[in-house]
Amino acid sequence: MVARSVYAKITRATVDDRQGGSEVGPQEDVSNDNQHQCLSFYGFVIENANKKGGSLKSRIFGDKSLKSNKASIFALVTESTKWSPILKDVVEKSGILGLEKKLTPLLAILLTHDLLLSKKGVAAHADHVLRLAVTRHKARLNAEFTKIRVRRGFATVDAFRQHINDGHEQNDGDDSKEPEHPRWARINSVKTTLDEQLKSTFSSYEQKESLRDVMRAPASAKVLHVDENIPDLIALPPRADLTKNAAYQKGQLIIQDKASCFPAYLLNVQPEDGDIIDACAAPGNKTTHLAALVTKAAKARSQKPKQHIFACERDKERSKILQKMIETAHAARLITVKANQDFTRLDPQHAAEASTVGALLLDPSCSGSGIVGRDDAIKLVLPSTTSSSNAANEHTRGKKRKRSKPGATDDGSKSAANTTTTTVSVTEEEQDDPAASAAELQKRLAALAAFQLKIVTHAMAFARARKIAYSTCSVHAAENEHVVLRALASEVARRRGWRVLRRDEQVEGMKRWAVRGTREACESLVGVECGADRGVVAEACLRCEKGTEEGTMGFFVVGFVRDGEDGEEDEGDDEEMEGAAEGGVGDPEEEEEGDEWGGFSD
Ligand SMILES: C[S@@+](CC[C@H](N)C(=O)[O-])C[C@H]1O[C@@H](n2cnc3c(N)ncnc32)[C@H](O)[C@@H]1O
Structure with a gap:
């Protein structure tokens, strides 16, 4: 029942967005199918359709109506968004938004991602209306994707994937920009030692003297910096993925921001402290x-x-x-x-x-x-609904273009950031509302400070x-x-x-x-x-x-x-x-999840 209403919400939004049309989609299919719920939920959580506060992660993990595996949904959503600057071009050039009235820009990105890049393909029944809306354009979408890959100078999809996973597109491909937040990992001395970890998990890593070198390295770079303030803390490149790392899975490494390590260290507990x-x-x-x-x-x-x-x-x-x-x-x-x-x-x-x-x-x-926008904060780039559907023409023209260096965009610039882009930032934590008035902020701060x-x-x-x-x-x-x-x-x-x-x-x-x-x-x-x-x-x-x-x-x-x-x-x-x-000086943020939790991380 809930699955059905969630689905109805996104489907209705799909149609209303486009032309105020009628309801689409066989709802009976959906209520029986977690995969459909998963598909519809992408849009639901990213667009925050229920206007709930909190981070994307807390919205997914906190939604009791969601039956599907929440970790997989979160992974699927973040994966699609990493590719979205590329898929935006694929969708625009293919012209499918002009051809398929049931697709919103958001759904087009998610479905195209699954169609072209997910091992499991589109998470919906073979005859589902949304699945059909992309699969019938598979050849065209594939061709546009391949053209972009080749123009960017990536010989294989795997090489392209590596580039995406290194976070270049989310960083707008501009390495001269502000450095990103490093991935801090605390060595859990309940289980292991820094020395042990440097000799095992990180044996193939180069130890950098300067944190700066690590902060500017791509996610896949095997470099680390041992922190000089907090014992047993290392910095890894921004976006470095530790989730598949055996030491992390065994609880030997804990992802925790350097600053968050200050309090326990400053407390400096001694045996006589009890x-x-x-x-x-x-x-x-x-x-x-x-x-x-x-x-x-x-x-x-x-x-x-x-x-x-x-x-x-x-x-x-x-x-x-x-x-x-x-x-x-x-x-x-x-x-x-x-x-x-x-x-x-x-x-x-x-x-x-x-x-x-x-x-x-x-x-x-x-x-x-x-709280900083996390390196895994999500920046979703959506295609324009008004973009030309001349892709088909371009597609058939078969113009040959020169190969360029890996990472270059179609027009030869370094990134895809110079397009007319709708960017939806979904940060991991709630932060001060920039729209709140100074008086509102003062009031909130006074309540927090009293607590x-x-x-x-x-x-x-x-x-x-x-x-x-x-x-x-x-x-x-x-x-x-x-x-x-x-x-x-x-x-x-x-x-x-x-x-x-x-x-x-x-x-x-x-x-x-x-x-x-x-x-x-x-x-x-x-x-x-x-x-x-x-x-x-x-x-x-x-x-x-x-x-x-x-x-x-x-x-x-x-x-x-x-x-x-x-x-x-x-x-x-x-x-x-x-x-x-x-006297009622309780925590004014009772409903808030404004802390550093992000799975077993900071
Ligand atoms: C900022 S978070 C703590 C983060 C945590 N120290 C960490 O490093 O993982 C604040 C936590 O305090 C809890 N909290 C708030 N008021 C509390 C109270 N009066 N008694 C106990 N816990 C409280 C909140 O529910 C929330 O989980």
Whole structure:
């Protein structure tokens, strides 16, 4: 029933788009056929027909009505979009949009992709109306595709495929443009070591001194860079596909942005710190990083890890993802998932964990304004419906053209980007809405900041806590430096002696990181008496900027420490915290998936 309505939606859109015509397609076929649902769903999710927010991945994986294998659908959609700059030309030159009224530009791209490039062919019954709409033009489409391939200088389809997989078309083929985001992979020290991986998985890779060389390399290049700030982290070329890599599949490698590795490393947990709470844990990148750090340190002492990690996650579905990631990372022995657990409802004085936890990692929901368009973000290029259908003429004219260098376009330019193109960007995460007014943004940031402050002050109330790492993937001072200053000014911080972890006290890689909190941000918050030198606070904070040669997303992290006595809490604290929890300063992004999850990656 749902499949039928989804199909109806896209089919109706197909017709309405073109000429407001009547319903087409044998719906009874579709409701019985997952493949048809899959076919129709391509369009449904990419065009976001249901106007649901969130990334393409979250829309596909979050759609409960979808019966087909979601991973395959996601793979099919991304595969088609990689080819779309080429297929746009094929479709336009073949003229099929002028001949087949049931095809939209989007469907034409998806179906042509399957017809020409997918091993399994078009995912629909042999007599399905949409399948027929492309298969009857197979010879023409094939001929146009071959012409483009040969003109571009690719001797075989495989060579062309390699070029596409290297991401040249998605980068508009212009290598002089801004470098793309590298693929960061963390070596999971619960299972393996950097050395082992360099000698096995990456034995045929060339180690580059400069990250820059890796960031500009094609996806298939066997080059890597060992990071100088975060231990056991390597950078691979943008778009490098690790999903088929055996080490990745075995949980020995975890795809995680460099910036996202800062909090667990900055926390620098020592055996005497006792247990650890990850307060906002799903999908679990930082939780599993904590487990890796604890394991590595224990191995260095020739001991088994003694510390335990408690991973709180308020959301039910995300708790399941967290559990799965922990198992994949072989860290279940070290981590207890507190599923559906609102961290602010965990009693900081009397919960079972309160007596053993000395360190907390806080990575609450935020605006996500630092998130970069992923290298696997989808840029779908659609053909024009008004493009000439002179392809047939051109086809029969059989004009001979010179072969050109691999990667060149039909007109000899370097890419296909100079065409009249409709580009649909489908980013992996929700980010600040550029259309939102300044007032709307301020309101949203104020709500987020109140929630984040509540998380920090709640952590500061934990009986034996001595270390906290607080982070966001936001670029806004309101969620970053301002939360830090307000937290320092809070009653609990003052009473218990919390202060920032100064730069000179930080672990080596973090001390060396050059980009610190902004002084202006620290000085711009007036009327808050934090009892600390704001210059020192700014210097204690670490920021990562997106789109730079450092290859990170936008990120913020700070450490808090305290040196006072344990266990001097009075009952008043509990009441204060309870009051805060009930006062409605909840996570304003409750429905949002604005974090770094992308499968078992950052
Ligand atoms: C930014 S994400 C965390 C990403 C995670 N640290 C990682 O690196 O993989 C924030 C998470 O916190 C959860 N969350 C929000 N408020 C919470 C609360 N009060 N208690 C526990 N979890 C919460 C959200 O559901 C979301 O999964």
